[in-house]
Amino acid sequence: MSASVGAGHDGAADALALRLDAAGFQVDRHDFLDLLPARLGHILRGGYHRLLTRAPAGYQRIYAATERTGSPGPAMRAVLRGAESRLLRAVGPHSRAVISTYPLASQVLGALRRNGRLGIPTLTYLTDFSVHPLWVAPGVDAHLAAHPVPAAQATALGAAAVRVSGPVTGPRFIAVDEGRRRDARDRFGLPHDAALALLVAGSWGVGSVRESAAEIRDCAAAEPVIVCGHNTALAGQLRADGFRYVHEWIDDMPLLMRACDVLVQNAGGLTSLEAFASGLPVMSYRCIPGHGQTNAAALHEAGLAVRVSEPGGLASVLTDLTRGALGERQRAAGLALFSATPGPVAAVAAVAAATRPQPHVRKRPHRAWRRGKLAAVGLTATLSLGIGAPFMHAFAADHGRLPHVAHTFFERYEL
Structure with missing residues (x-):
């Protein structure tokens, strides 16, 4: 049910x-x-x-x-x-x-x-x-x-x-090596020499997505790759704002996750679990009300996702998640979530x-x-x-x- x-x-x-x-x-x-x-x-x-x-x-x-x-x-x-x-x-x-x-x-x-x-x-x-x-x-x-x-x-x-x-x-959400990551970037036309932040907002594309995308771009720590789900109007607005990598509904989300370096999410649901299984560190930012905010708090308490509350903290956290020790710890914690128990x-x-x-x-x-x-x-x-x-x-x-x-x-x- x-x-x-x-x-x-x-x-x-x-x-x-x-x-x-x-x-x-x-x-x-x-x-x-x-x-x-x-x-x-x-x-x-x-x-x-x-x-x-x-x-x-x-x-x-x-x-x-x-x-x-x-x-x-x-x-x-x-x-x-x-x-x-x-x-x-x-x-x-x-x-x-x-x-x-x-x-x-x-x-x-x-x-x-x-x-x-x-x-x-x-x-x-x-x-x-x-x-x-x-x-x-x-x-x-x-x-x-x-x-x-x-x-x-x-x-x-x-x-x-x-x-x-x-x-x-x-079962397709799995961690991959660097060679497969480069292949995935080629598939989506993404650059090989940039840190990529996968910004998601659920299948409905809800929340402060345009603000989040602009703040990620402006902090210069990562290039935003944005998935708008079924919100075609939002995708059009983001393209008009000058963002290069904007997608609507994605059928091959496992491949897109393999192409990116960090997931930025605002609801804390299934997409976060899929990122953990893919070896992708997760950051919670500009979360939607209700379950988005409580999920972000719970993921932070579990040590599985970093919660950022202000734009001023984006650059340092994204840099550490994509290139530093924080990212390695988050990848290990996410993958361990799947290996420690047999699953439901x-x-x-x-x-x-x-x-x-x-x-x-x-x-x-x-x-x-x-x-x-x-x-x-x-x-x-x-x-x-x-x-x-x-x-x-x-x-x-x-x-x-x-x-x-x-x-x-x-x-x-x-x-």
Whole structure:
């Protein structure tokens, strides 16, 4: 169970599925957002995207509010309940385990385990290095973490059976020698005689990318190579700004990582793990609100990524990462992350191999009640996501009365 919110959750699910398939298991993949009724998944995805791109301050407030409460608000709980029956049908009667790479999917799976409707083990693979309380779902049988830092955070939040299983990435993300690095630079038309900083901003190309690119270029410690994902407008702006190496969505990210000397990231998700597997040192800079900032702090605590908060620190850190001892230490730490533990596939395979398929208990509510519930779910989601995103856009732009109104609205209804 994953979700097409950006590419990190799906990317982790892809890597897990590929390796489980190689271990002899048949794997079914489902997008949790498709299981929400009345196209609410589409609304949720769009609202999240609008908040990140148009009103990041609003996203930060929602993220902080749910950190305090530790659970979804009433509107979101109604939405999640509407996915329970569809999720059970998706799991099917012959499954041996369910793995979630998305926190809201874990919430539904945990509820189904608690009330006895789902009879097989459920595991959550924590794709982030920082653990938001929504990742910890009562009823989930085990939580798998890539490193002791997120494992400790999950344990502190009350997660069940937390295990440091190690990370998982696609098999093509591997460290290479200097000869292959030169070949990769030729493939992308990159110079051989310059330090290259790979600047990424997720599949949506969000955050202060133009500012980061300009500051990296101006500090003269590395040449920026920028990946904008599906944000074609951003790519056009960067080309107009005079940047030479600008890409949109990249199908061969492993090869591009081999060509570069350092990764500069702003979200701390799957791309950072892929860089570690590729022997690429990582720097966090101008991180997006919410999970971007907490992930940067957790990666810094783990000794896996340097966090730079001011443009004045760019030159010295980039120089040390690309040519100095700091870069060597970061490469070694990233590669050790993959060699120290077998990865989450071993833990999932052990649970699945020891489980017999169990029939699911399906409750069929009264038809009228079901229709009323669906209408309520649609109304609450439309209000929270359709109205909430414009509210937060106005909140970010206005410093008068409207910020207080918007803040009160979101705090009261925990949207």
